[in-house]
Amino acid sequence: MLKTLSLARNSLRSKGKSSYSLTSRVLSSPFSSKRHAPKASEEGEEPAPKDSVLLYPKDPSSTPNLFLVQPRLAPPKFLQAKLNEALCLANSLEEQRYGYFESDFFDKELPSHVVVQNPVARSSKPRVDTYFGAGTVDNIKCHLNAEESKEEVDAVFVNAVLSAIQQRNLERIWEKPVLDRVGLIIEIFNAHAHTKEAKLQAELAALMYSRSRLVRVRGTDGRQTFGQFGEAEVVSARGRAAGKGAGFIGGAGETELQLQRRRISDRKLRLLSQIKDARRTRLSHRAARKRRGGLEGQSLATIAVVGYTNAGKSTLTSALTKTALYCNERLFATLDPTLKSAILPSGRKVLLSDTVGFISDLPIQLVEAFQSTLEEVVEADLLLHVVDSTAPNIEEHRSTVFHVLNQIGVSEEKLKNMIEVWNKIDYEEEEEEEEEVEDIHYLDDGKEEEAELNDSSKAEATVDEEQIQNQDDDWILSDDENVSDTELWKVPEFGKLDPPQNNEPHIRVSALTGVGLKELMHLIDERLKGEDEKVKSQTILERNELQSRKWRPPRKDDEDLAVEQ
Template identity: 45%
Template sequence: MNGNETNGDGREPHGTGRAIVVHPVLRTAVDGARSPESCLDEAVGLAAAIELEVVHAECVRVNRPQPSTLLGSGTVEHLAQLVEESEATLLVVDHALSPVQQRNLEKGVKAKVIDRTGLILEIFGARARTREGQLQVELAALTYQRSRLVRSWTHLERQRGGFGFLGGPGESQLELDRRLIGDRIIKIKKELEEVRRTRGLHRKARAKVPYPVVALVGYTNAGKSTLFNRLSNASVFAKDLLFATLDPTMRQVTLPSGRKVILSDTVGFISDLPHHLVEAFRATLEEVDGADIILHVRDISHEDTDAQRDDVNDVLRDIGIDPEVDDRVVEVLNKIDRLDEEARDAVIAQTRRDPRKVAVSAATGAGIDDLDALLDGRMNAGRQVVDLAIDLGNGAALAWLYDRGEVLDRRDDEHQAHLHVALDPADIARFEKRFLQA
């Protein structure tokens, strides 16, 4: 954020403290797709997303994970010294910690400790704007907190607008027991069930219109919101920042052929996304499952682009979409403007061999015409061309055809308009029932 931005409620944002970020490199780690340095950079980016001042970051080797602290005793002593010297108030461990490990590390380094899951939840809390998003974050946070029952994180200021795990400076500390947390979780789930039903009604309403849905998915910071703005001429918040947007956004978009679609931007995915967080956002992710086309936006310039693709595909599989066999999924290879000429030519050549891939730069607009053509081709693939003669006085029927179909040719005589129209088979049936039978 720059100095002129606020939290959306008119108040200036507040920093959340000095932090040390560490990425444990476990000898037993099986995921060799990412370098430790890349993982550390992402963790620093996550911390920066909630305005933590990262005063030190490093990868630490863990030959034998300790049940009590995860990290070795020598590493804990080293981190305690760094905390004291840098006057840091927070240690971010880019790994899952058990409640016991978290508490023991706090005692060892004499600072607040949060793990990767807690950091992601805090970011989500800071980004949620709609009632649904806030409920989903609270559900995930309470599920995470239920096994810990530690007091609120006092280094996170409620004034900043983040979730803050139910507390902050100047507020009473909420000592929630399992029963109270359980009761709140039940209540939130009921409210989210209402959201799910409402979404179902909206989908049914769209099916009657009907406008096909194009959903954008992708790794966080892959450029989904920038692409959304480019395609829809909208002004959704887009910034080079992890989880810049959280709540799903929808806009009506008219393709070059005149076909109207609903474009849906969703929350970004990330590696090691906690399972209960995926569960909490299932109501939102159902929008993806119900989409007619799923655009998987990838940052093709990122060194870990293949690993990021695999992470997104794993989440898609969690909600019942197999990208390998589901023909709805199209890979949008974004940020080609960041590649050198040779690499860019190679990516473009790759997309020409694969009809399920397209290369674009959402920032510069390069390749957007190809993406529009792909969407048009997909949307019009099952259309039939019919010849219709409509009375010139039947303005409703003519308007309906122009709105739902693609008028390829029109000739008017004294009494009728003779149209050559491309329509979906379902729309042909609707037109006959609504106008011809009448």
């Protein structure tokens, strides 16, 4: 098994299994509640929204035991890369205690997993109610039962982006909490965040996600119900129409769903204002650094080190700045931007900023939640794009990074000037034959696929089509945002800007052994000089333009124009 998992060299080694447990949902998970959940006793604070957390912590001192469901992808090499990433994501969900992770990542056993028919690949349209076809859902249930007989499964991780209704239905059928890709990444963010700003941003992401998960579903008796297990709707005393002059005709009260939404909206506002304060402090620190930091007569340039998660950004930043930043094989080991200084071969002092890693299928809301942190990237004078040269899906990694940079507002010129660094060249690629993928557990076979194709029109789940159609009118729309649930967590289409097509990096390095780092420092020096020249010539041009703009008496054309206006 391990031989087939190429990422395993960086991440997983099969050994004893920790006794994981989890049960609950985002704000009260072991990874977020202790650090982020608002205290009920705080003045003016309402208690944390009920039913808004993702995981179920039975034992907060241990990490969860996830069962991974991976939709099949082609070609096999790509599937393997995605499966490796999903396994690493599942094993990355662990909170740091006393500044370090208690378990060794390499000691963790691979999570149980299964590869299933991919509804997107087959019909380009997953089922609205359960995402997967009926046969696949049943088969996963059987597999889960078999797994449960060996060891308790705390939650199912589906490596896809699910809608709230799909998630809720799968939870009911499998009788387990279900985490989709976005949910798991948010949990990891909450578990790994250290600084105040990162914690606030991670909580904001969790809050927005849990808000999009609030849905009403039809219970077994046909009534509209709310809550994971369909508990009856509760109506709060607060009148909907209160203060709007509509009297009692305007609404009998606030439903449970509206109450949850209001609490989340209130909390969101408070978080945004706290993030604003933290950002202000960071900006003033940055301005002070720029003022004081440069050597005589030189401005202090900032270089942002960006890239896909686990590419080796922190290892490279540490090597270039001769410091010891936190590096770890867990995905999203770094969430807080860290600045370290380095002296270039020309003697120029610069600041290197290690940043949060990117990942594919990242919804825009996650990027937005981290906008404040990512400002460091937008503001930087130069970008270093670290690419893991051993990744089988290197092109996907490159375009994901380009896309996110584009999304957060990095200028096209800066993207063109970005240095692409291919890292980990010390790693000797083992010849991995595609046939090895047969080690992966495939769940479904041709028969099942055929059955599902014939059966796909049948609605067998707890949510009917009409209900889904009505969502937009009724309960998916919130009071403050006129967007539907599906729009809320949609993975955006790829942008217009694609990475350069040539497969040649600017430089190849090994952050671990130090190969190529000297050359990289020279390249940074050159690029910054080029930037300085550009700025200088731009300033001279602007000055000349200003000087050549002499006063002249108004011409007849100008006067006519003035009269027309």
